[in-house]
Amino acid sequence: MIENSKAIGVLDSGVGGLGIVKYLKELLPGENILYYADTAHMPYGSKSASEVKNLATNGMKYLCAKHELKLLIVACNTATVAGLECYRKHFPMPVIGVVKPGVKAAVSITKNKKIGLIATVGTVNSNTYPKLMVELDPSIKVYQMPCPKLAGIVENQDFNQDVISIAKSYLYPLLNNEIDSLILGCTHYPSLYHIIRPIVGKSMNVIDPSFFTVREVYDFLTQSLGRNPQREGYQIFYVSGQSWKFYQIAQKLLGYPINISSIRQTTSDFALSL
Ligand code: DGL
Numbered sequence: 097m098i099e100n101s102k103a104i105g106v107l108d109s110g111v112g113g114l115g116i117v118k119y120l121k122e123l124l125p126g127e128n129i130l131y132y133a134d135t136a137h138m139p140y141g142s143k144s145a146s147e148v149k150n151l152a153t154n155g156m157k158y159l160c161a162k163h164e165l166k167l168l169i170v171a172c173n174t175a176t177v178a179g180l181e182c183y184r185k186h187f188p189m190p191v192i193g194v195v196k197p198g199v200k201a202a203v204s205i206t207k208n209k210k211i212g213l214i215a216t217v218g219t220v221n222s223n224t225y226p227k228l229m230v231e232l233d234p235s236i237k238v239y240q241m242p243c244p245k246l247a248g249i250v251e252n253q254d255f256n257q258d259v260i261s262i263a264k265s266y267l268y269p270l271l272n273n274e275i276d277s278l279i280l281g282c283t284h285y286p287s288l289y290h291i292i293r294p295i296v297g298k299s300m301n302v303i304d305p306s307f308f309t310v311r312e313v314y315d316f317l318t319q320s321l322g323r324n325p326q327r328e329g330y331q332i333f334y335v336s337g338q339s340w341k342f343y344q345i346a347q348k349l350l351g352y353p354i355n356i357s358s359i360r361q362t363t364s365d366f367a368l369s370l
Pocket residue numbers: 108109110112113138139140141142171172173174175216219247281282283284
């Protein structure tokens with residue numbers, strides 16, 4: 097198979113990585129995309145790093161067993177911080193995570209060098225974002241806030257609870273530190289942009305690492321592996337949990353209809369036995 101026509105694998109615990117799919121479709125419409133949603137094990141954010149690393153590795157193995165891939169995108173911050181280097185050793189194709197692109201964007205955008213990060217408990221506990229930002233610019237101050245409730249709200253589209261108050265309880269402490277930039281350090285959070293933006297105000301730089309990740313993928317493909325020249329690539333979604341639920345929420349979040357036949361239910365046991 098010609099290298100540039102191979103598919104791109106995208107993995108998340110659930111619907112969060114669909115932001116990556118959306119940007120890929122905008123910037124690289126010819127690319128074929130295989131998406132793995134490990135909804136049977138969502139949330140990753142409250143699990144240990146080694147558990148997340150094993151689950152993510154199994155999801156990637158599943159995709160690699162099904163198709164030839166030219167690139168893997170870990171479209172999950174929690175899985176990226178849990179084991180990016182390990183995935184890179186394990187798989188022959190390039191593996192790109194979402195954290196570094198978000199870090200670089202935030203460091204170049206901030207003016208007052210005070211950056212806020214909202215993320216899962218796993219991502220915050222890893223301390224990866226502050227470490228990488230301070231490596232780039234030692235004068236940066238990073239204020240982190242774990243938001244254990246937000247990913248589940250997005251995954252289940254559970255807007256019956258008072259999401260605005262929950263979001264305020266996470267964001268106000270960061271605003272008290274006079275941050276001028278906020279990283280949405282979990283790929284589920286950009287779906288809550290309409291709630292987050294009014295709380296943080298118009299002047300806040302709100303950074304979605306998924307966007308910057310896809311820009312890096314674009315440059316990387318252009319410079320080395322090659323972009324797929326076809327007009328429109330296919331998308332196949334593998335789901336380890338309830339596929340019907342994923343189908344409904346995915347269509348809403350992607351903002352375009354997806355073919356039900358492009359959703360394939362896998363069992364988590366199968367994924368785990370690979
Ligand atoms: N979307 C994942 C992330 O970026 C986490 C969601 C979860 O807790 O499973 O960290």
